[in-house]
Amino acid sequence: MTQHILVINAGSSSIKYQLIDVATGVRQTSGLAERIGEGLGRVKHESDGREFEWQTEIADHTEAFAQMARGFADAGTPLDTLDLAAVGHRVVQGGSEFLTATLIDDHVAERILALSDLAPLHNPANYSAIVAARAAFADVPHVAVFDTSFHQTLPEAAYSYAIAPEVAAQYGVRRYGFHGISHQVVSQRAAELLGRPLTELKQIVLHLGNGASACAVDGGRSVDTSMGLTPLEGLVMGTRSGDIDPGALLHLMRAGLSVEALDRLLNKQSGLLGLGGSNDMRDIRAGVAAGDPAARLAFDIYVRRLKHYIGAYLALLGGVDTIVFTAGVGENHAPMREAVCSGLEWLGIEIDPVRNESPDRGARVVSSDASRVAILVVPTDEEAEIARQAAEVTAR
Numbered sequence: 001m002t003q004h005i006l007v008i009n010a011g012s013s014s015i016k017y018q019l020i021d022v023a024t025g026v027r028q029t030s031g032l033a034e035r036i037g038e039g040l041g042r043v044k045h046e047s048d049g050r051e052f053e054w055q056t057e058i059a060d061h062t063e064a065f066a067q068m069a070r071g072f073a074d075a076g077t078p079l080d081t082l083d084l085a086a087v088g089h090r091v092v093q094g095g096s097e098f099l100t101a102t103l104i105d106d107h108v109a110e111r112i113l114a115l116s117d118l119a120p121l122h123n124p125a126n127y128s129a130i131v132a133a134r135a136a137f138a139d140v141p142h143v144a145v146f147d148t149s150f151h152q153t154l155p156e157a158a159y160s161y162a163i164a165p166e167v168a169a170q171y172g173v174r175r176y177g178f179h180g181i182s183h184q185v186v187s188q189r190a191a192e193l194l195g196r197p198l199t200e201l202k203q204i205v206l207h208l209g210n211g212a213s214a215c216a217v218d219g220g221r222s223v224d225t226s227m228g229l230t231p232l233e234g235l236v237m238g239t240r241s242g243d244i245d246p247g248a249l250l251h252l253m254r255a256g257l258s259v260e261a262l263d264r265l266l267n268k269q270s271g272l273l274g275l276g277g278s279n280d281m282r283d284i285r286a287g288v289a290a291g292d293p294a295a296r297l298a299f300d301i302y303v304r305r306l307k308h309y310i311g312a313y314l315a316l317l318g319g320v321d322t323i324v325f326t327a328g329v330g331e332n333h334a335p336m337r338e339a340v341c342s343g344l345e346w347l348g349i350e351i352d353p354v355r356n357e358s359p360d361r362g363a364r365v366v367s368s369d370a371s372r373v374a375i376l377v378v379p380t381d382e383e384a385e386i387a388r389q390a391a392e393v394t395a396r
């Protein structure tokens with residue numbers, strides 16, 4: 001019988017799930033239960049091109065799994081008829097202790113909860129889903145795959161902030177980095193696309209979705225990344241500011257803004273939304289086309305910040321073989337890719353306008369033949385990577 005991995009990506013009010021064939025890595029089913037604990041919820045289940053959708057109250061993550069089971073049953077593939085090799089859970093924060101994907105037992109689950117201090121928006125939801133899923137699938141191994149693990153190879157000089165080490169140690173203040181699952185799978189696929197060993201490549205991977213981060217990957221290892229203690233540092237994002245003078249926070253606090261107000265400002269009301277009125281790059285692009293100066297400024301700051309990181313990583317890596325664009329903006333927004341690469345021709349980074357504008361959606365080269373650095377677009381697939389790592393852990 002075909003073996004599957006069930007991949008769970010849980011947020012505080014939603015659970016996304018996918019069923020992936022272990023042997024082929026092909027996604028057979030995907031679904032979403034949303035507005036958990038928020039009154040009338042919604043479930044969407046898609047299997048073999050057929051869609052099922054209904055509304056119902058979803059009180060908690062346990063109920064969300066019951067609704068997911070209903071989706072599988074309605075689609076004619078009840079969960080108990082499937083051979084589940086493992087359930088793979090995406091976990092945002094693994095701190096300094098989870099270096100790789102890890103089989104979940106009671107102790108591991110408790111440690112994931114304990115790390116909530118460092119990821120208050122994410123780890124509690126990941127933990128609730130783990131508890132509910134372990135109850136629902138008691139006979140199946142559960143594996144936690146962390147967004148931080150890939151960055152555990154950062155050298156000390158990259159993960160340390162320039163503050164007193166005792167304070168840093170006491171409060172766990174260091175760069176953890178995020179989007180690691182994506183940076184890992186994308187850098188691997190980039191090497192495959194180039195037909196070169198991963199261990200020989202210097203890469204700059206730009207994951208540009210609603211959240212966005214850059215990663216310097218040397219020989220398959222993350223050596224620097226733009227997100228830090230939290231996913232707020234670094235690039236301009238949909239609603240997050242990215243880098244800002246920490247003195248600005250002190251200034252705003254002294255002016256009377258509360259911690260909650262600052263949290264809201266920097267995480268929810270900044271970035272493209274704060275600057276240009278929408279967190280969606282498609283709206284910003286439409287604004288630019290219509291001559292809206294706020295949208296133009298949002299776009300320019302977004303691009304400028306990316307150039308900062310590319311320049312920094314070129315210097316840290318001592319050169320680069322490939323710059324890789326991924327996630328919603330990176331995969332779909334050709335003008336942004338062009339703007340980011342323009343002016344870098346003297347470094348051997350030269351985009352090909354026709355390739356860049358091509359409607360092709362797969363992994364592809366968008367640099368010119370003359371470009372010394374390969375500019376790539378590689379669709380991310382975090383769920384496939386979670387399934388791969390979960391299968392690897394359970395096969396040990």
Ligand code: ADP
Binds near residue numbers: 208210211279282327
């Ligand atoms: P998430 O970080 O939520 O997983 P995605 O990687 O799916 O997000 O990226 C979502 C974002 O991608 C959207 O908010 C939007 O800014 C951008 N995006 C999606 N499609 C396009 C497109 N065709 N052109 C420009 N930007 C796009």
